Amino acid sequence: MSRRVVRQSKFRHVFGQPVKADQMYEDIRVSKVTCDSSFCAVNPKFVAIIVESGGGGAFIVLPLAKTGRVDKNHPLVTGHTAPVLDIDWCPHNDNVIASASEDTTVMVWQIPDYVPVRNITEPVVTLEGHSKRVSIISWHPTARNVLLSAGCDNLVILWNVGTGEMLLALDDMHTDLIYNVGWNRNGSLLVTTCKDKKVRVIDPRKQQVIAEKTKPHDGTRPIRAIFVADGKIFTTGFSRMSERQLGLWDLSNFEEPIALQEMDTSNGVLLPFYDADSSIVYLCGKGDSSIRYFEITDEAPYVHYLNTYSSKEPQRGMGFMPKRGLDVSKCEIARFFKLHERKCEPIVMTVPRKSDLFQDDLYPDTPGPEPALEADEWLSGKDAEPILISLRDGYVPVKNRELKVVKKNILDSKPPPGPRRSHSTCDSDFSPALEEVLEEIRALKEMVQAQEKRISDLENKLCQFTNGTD
Missing domain, CATH: 1.20.5 (Single alpha-helices involved in coiled-coils or other helix-helix interfaces)
Structure with a gap:
């Protein structure tokens, strides 16, 4: 008589639960733009959400503590002349956020710690280099002020936000629309997915594709890819029969997957969120009402299903809190901000523990807010792992640090636009x-x-x- 052995894992009992009603953010007009963006970005200070806006594009920034019904006159961040498609908080400054728009520009904003009375309309810097709409932005994980943008012109641009200059342009690598771009842990490599059904691993400084996989998933729907532990790549996509799949790949043998699993037949593109400290991947589908989570290990089947959080309302977007923004006293290992049509609902993932002591195994040292490199150092070829901090005493966000842009381009001395020219x-x-x-x-x-x-x-x-x- 065989006995089934349950795989041991400290994350086997992870469960998700929504916060109480008074801790949600209500009366938010979430954007209806057709885009596979997450529409939400969070950090230990703020939650930012792309919203409906007349006459251009806008997003709203709320302090985490300002829950409940949002005033209809709450100030917005406005400045784009077309809808905002993606937003991303700077990992090294909790008061700086970047936005990408259909108006072909990327703007970087300084958000004050206090709630402003009027709309924020003046970005710190506007980055212009794309010829079509910009749908993807992502900050470098270890280098200060390095920002990536990707647009519908099949172009990936790396910027130095501190000077407003273009560092690199990767313009001959993608033959079609770019679906997503992700950094590895130290920011030395990029992984991209494209409408031409290829996953590419790129060394941006050498401007070379160092590995490429055609059709990791046979379906025609969009593919997503992210770096996970040990440089492996995790992908989500669709089979030829339009079933949703997940895959795990090793760069040393990119032809065959380490793992390939079918999930269901839903139409929503699966957005993967990875927690490097616990090696857990959370999958959230646009239009789904659930979050599934998998642990990635070094033993077969390599991608282990843990659990599913389900709710009644479908999600229109999702924000994922960095590890330093979690409540370690409650054994919280992840927090999502789930967008519905008119509200944002935080979902807390916890591991039940009886002890009130700090759980070292759940909270190894995690990347902190200090950059390990300057932009020029990274561009010259230097790499560095993230500077880690301990969460033993909890994380207290630092006060507002102003982003200063030193313009080097002589053309920036031209007179300012608008009626002031008169x-x-x-x-x-x-x-x-x-x-x-x-x-x-x-x-x-x-x-x-x-x-x-x-x-x-x-x-x-x-x-x-x-x-x-x-």
Whole structure:
């Protein structure tokens, strides 16, 4: 008589649960743009969501603690002239976020710690280099101010946000629409998927494709790929019979998969989110109402199914919290921000433990907010692993650090756009009066900003007082 042996894993009992109703973010008009973007980006300070907006593109940024019903007049981040397609927080500065848009530009924004009174309309820097809409952006995991963008012009561009300059353009590598781009752990390699049904591993600094796999999944629907532990590549796609599949590949033998599993027959593209500390991949499908999670190990079948979190409402997008933003006192190993039509619902993944002590095995040292390299060092060929921090005492986000852009291009000295150009036509007799008006405007701006911060501080104190009396 055979006895089935259950595989031992500390993550075997991971379970997901939604937060209480008053901890959700409600009355948010999530964007209806047709795009396989996640529409949401989170960090230990903020949650950002791409929203519907008339006359251009916009996204909303909410402090994590500002839950409940969102005021319909809450300030937005606006500046794009067409819908926003992707957003991504800088891993080295929790107050800096980048956005990509149908207007062919990438913009980088500084978000203040306080809630502003008006829309944020002025980006720190605008990056122009694509000829068609930009649907993908991703920050470098270890180098300061290095940002990647990919557009419908089949072009991948690497930028130095600190100078506003283009570092590299990978323009002859993709023959069709790029579906997704992902970095490896130290940012030395890229993995891309494309409409030409190929997965490419690229060394961006040498501008070479070092490995390529045609048709990792036989279906015609979009493929996704990410790097996982030990440089392996995890893919999601569709079979010839339109069944959703997941695959695991080794670069040393890219022809045959280490693992290939069929899942179901749903139509939604599976978005993979990887936690390197636990080697767990979470799969979230557009239009699905579930999150499935798998542990990747060194033993067959290599991709082990753990569990499924299910809810009633289908998801329109998903945000994934970095490890340093989790609550270690509750054995939380992942947190998702699930977008519905009118709300954002945090989902908490926990491992049940009876002890209240810090669980070392669940929380190894994790990448912190300090970059390991400068942009010039990385471009010259240097690599470095992420600088790790301990979560034993929890992570406290650092205060607002301003992103400073040092322009090197002489063309940037041109006069600013807009109606202010007409000032140059004014007679010199009016220049003293004009200077006085501008000085008064600057003083009023500073006064308004100081009042905004004071109002925000008072609101936060009032919230704390209210919560304390409940």
